[in-house]
Amino acid sequence: MTQGMGAAALGAQDLALAALLVFVAGAVSLALRLELENKIAVASARTVIQLLVVGHLLEWVFRIDRGYVVVAVMLFMVAVASRAAVRRSERTYSGATLHAFLTLVLTASLTTFTVTHAIIGVSPWYRPQYVIPLLGMILGNSLTGISLCQDSLLEALAERTDRIEAELALGATRWEAVRDPLREAVRRGMIPIINAMSVVGLVSLPGMMTGQILEGASPVGAVKYQIIVMFMLAAATSLGCIVTAILTYQRLFSRRHQLLGDTISARQR
Numbered sequence: 001m002t003q004g005m006g007a008a009a010l011g012a013q014d015l016a017l018a019a020l021l022v023f024v025a026g027a028v029s030l031a032l033r034l035e036l037e038n039k040i041a042v043a044s045a046r047t048v049i050q051l052l053v054v055g056h057l058l059e060w061v062f063r064i065d066r067g068y069v070v071v072a073v074m075l076f077m078v079a080v081a082s083r084a085a086v087r088r089s090e091r092t093y094s095g096a097t098l099h100a101f102l103t104l105v106l107t108a109s110l111t112t113f114t115v116t117h118a119i120i121g122v123s124p125w126y127r128p129q130y131v132i133p134l135l136g137m138i139l140g141n142s143l144t145g146i147s148l149c150q151d152s153l154l155e156a157l158a159e160r161t162d163r164i165e166a167e168l169a170l171g172a173t174r175w176e177a178v179r180d181p182l183r184e185a186v187r188r189g190m191i192p193i194i195n196a197m198s199v200v201g202l203v204s205l206p207g208m209m210t211g212q213i214l215e216g217a218s219p220v221g222a223v224k225y226q227i228i229v230m231f232m233l234a235a236a237t238s239l240g241c242i243v244t245a246i247l248t249y250q251r252l253f254s255r256r257h258q259l260l261g262d263t264i265s266a267r268q269r
Helices: 012-019 022-032 036-066 067-087 095-119 128-159 161-168 174-201 206-215 219-252
Strands: none
Touching: 012 161, 022 036, 022 067, 036 067, 067 128, 095 219, 128 161, 128 174, 128 206, 128 219, 161 174, 174 219, 206 219
């Protein structure tokens, strides 16, 4: 490991030493007979391979510095995040992945470009050093919120089918019948980012802020960027939850105010 003006440069031997830390998790698993050793090994290997591949890919994208390449990478990231968001839910319905994709395209791109263009003033708009990392942070948080929101709403609709259908039969509109479950689903999806905002700086030092400090940036300057990031994540997550809830609601209720409960299915694991 060599020292420079910014963060310390890491070599292969440093990563090898860091890998020893994973053995702590393996030792805990062995000591308590959790039988997680294989999963820890596989997860560790995937971490190394995936991050190294991404690192080399981003170096290539940064070097090319073309808008169409950045857009292609962004769409790929959104597609992967959409699939991950839907797979985390215990229940699903036909079209859920497409809805998640459309939600993330809308909310993530809107939030990312608001920050890069209107707040930071990035020029040109597609500068990958800004757009891709910020989009990655948005997707990582949004998919959690979306999956929690969707899971909560589908669970409520599946378990309260009789009650909802009774309300509809008594003259309630589809919105009146689903309003409370939908509101609770959006609330559940937003809780993680609200909790994160409540303890940021006191309990946790986020990755972007830590990275800037390691690179030699002023702590106050790094904090300013982190404030923007936290507000960005709150906006993206809340918008993602709302759009997800509305799309799910539109899909599972007909225009004749009927609950299409048979379209909800348990996810096959």
